[in-house]
Amino acid sequence: xxxxxxGVFDSGLGGLTAVREIHRILPGxxxxxxxxxxxxPYGARSRDTLRLFAGQIIAYLRRQNVKxxxxxxxxxxxxxxxxxxxxDMPHVTVLEPTVRRALCQTKNRRVGIIATQATIRTxxxxxxxxxxxxxxxxYGQACPLLVPVIEHGLTDFNNxxxxxxxxxxxxxxxxxxxxxxxxxxxxxxxxxxxxRDMLKDKISLIDSGACAAMEFRSILESEKLLANxxxxxxxxxxxxxxxxxxxTARLFLEQDISEQVRxxxxxxxxxxxxxxxx
Numbered sequence: 001x002x003x004x005x006x007g008v009f010d011s012g013l014g015g016l017t018a019v020r021e022i023h024r025i026l027p028g029x030x031x032x033x034x035x036x037x038x039x040x041p042y043g044a045r046s047r048d049t050l051r052l053f054a055g056q057i058i059a060y061l062r063r064q065n066v067k068x069x070x071x072x073x074x075x076x077x078x079x080x081x082x083x084x085x086x087x088d089m090p091h092v093t094v095l096e097p098t099v100r101r102a103l104c105q106t107k108n109r110r111v112g113i114i115a116t117q118a119t120i121r122t123x124x125x126x127x128x129x130x131x132x133x134x135x136x137x138x139y140g141q142a143c144p145l146l147v148p149v150i151e152h153g154l155t156d157f158n159n160x161x162x163x164x165x166x167x168x169x170x171x172x173x174x175x176x177x178x179x180x181x182x183x184x185x186x187x188x189x190x191x192x193x194x195x196r197d198m199l200k201d202k203i204s205l206i207d208s209g210a211c212a213a214m215e216f217r218s219i220l221e222s223e224k225l226l227a228n229x230x231x232x233x234x235x236x237x238x239x240x241x242x243x244x245x246x247x248t249a250r251l252f253l254e255q256d257i258s259e260q261v262r263x264x265x266x267x268x269x270x271x272x273x274x275x276x277x278x
Contacts, residue, residue: 001228005030005235006216007066009057011042013151013245014186015072016252017209018094019234022070025217028227031234032064038239038266041147042075043116043185050079050118056273058086060237060264063272067225068092070216072209074115074185078124090219097211098182099128103136105204106180110137112173112203115184117142125184139176143169143185150187151248157194166191166198180204190251236261239269 008015008022012035019033034057036042042050054076061069069091071077076085077093085091102111113125119142126138145165149155154162173181179202183189186209195205220226234257238245242261249257 002067002225003030003227003229004065004067005032005232006220007032007034007058007061007064007069008072009034009036009061009069010073010186011035011075012037012040012147012187013248013252014074014147014188015070015209016249017186017189017207018070018072018213020253021210021213022216023234025213026220026226026232028229028232030227030232032061032066033234033236034061035236035238035245036269037241037245041116042073043118043144043147045075045118047079050076051083054080054085056269059273060269062088068216068220070212072186072212074208075118078115078119078122078184081122081124081128090223090225092212092216092219094184094186094208094212095124095128097215098184098206098208099125099132101211102129102180102182102206103132105206106136108177108179109133109135110139110176110178110180112176112178112181113138113140113184114143114146114169114173114181114188115140116147117144119184125182137176139173139178141169141173143188146191147185147187150190150251153248153251155190155194155251157197159194162191162194163198166195170195170198174199174203178203180206182206183208234260237264238262239264239266
């Protein structure tokens with residue numbers, strides 16, 4: 001048993017979908033969540049920049065004495081898929097667990113991926129699927145407008161702006177004939193109820209944040225790192241306004257976390273990595 005916290009990080013608030021799942025399946029765990037809202041979006045960032053940001057955030061989480069890490073960011077998980085971001089503790093990205101789930105789910109071997117521009121640009125979901133099954137056919141669709149739509153709170157079931165935006169992005173995936181769609185950005189699960197309605201439940205959706213959380217539980221169990229308490233606590237760190245973070249987080253968590261959010265300056269994050277390397 002290990003009562004140290006677990007670390008979860010994302011470019012913004014999308015990783016809260018993984019936190020929500022951890023709350024459900026691992027209620028005894030303390031969580032340190034880091035949302036780099038001051039430098040979002042990551043979707044158009046270069047690989048070198050993503051590597052730098054990831055290194056800074058992981059160094060900061062180490063300072064919080066975390067026992068394991070979830071990289072709940074699709075852009076980092078795919079762009080840095082062949083690099084070992086963490087060597088001194090167990091860690092999970094959203095890539096591999098999501099691919100495994102999609103392979104189990106698809107019947108016609110046609111899988112669509114909707115994600116940020118940075119994720120689609122790597123082709124990593126597609127490559128991992130085809131490495132596992134050479135007969136898999138894939139279609140990747142970049143959806144640069146979806147994160148702003150979600151973070152502006154346009155997630156109501158009948159919101160026409162959101163539905164028109166989704167129709168634009170989903171149409172080519174539907175025409176491709178996918179029977180399974182990977183939500184390759186952790187934000188997108190907040191639109192799953194609308195997507196399912198638009199697809200009439202004929203296509204399976206794979207929630208990357210939930211997949212990562214489920215695999216994370218298995219790792220903690222196998223490594224005997226589960227906490228031995230009934231209820232854990234979650235602390236949230238944001239590199240932008242704590243008030244704004246808490247307000248938007250309500251969309252993801254359906255609760256008020258205002259008292260649990262801490263603002264941290266970007267300069268502090270940058271200096272943490274420099275201090276670690278000295």
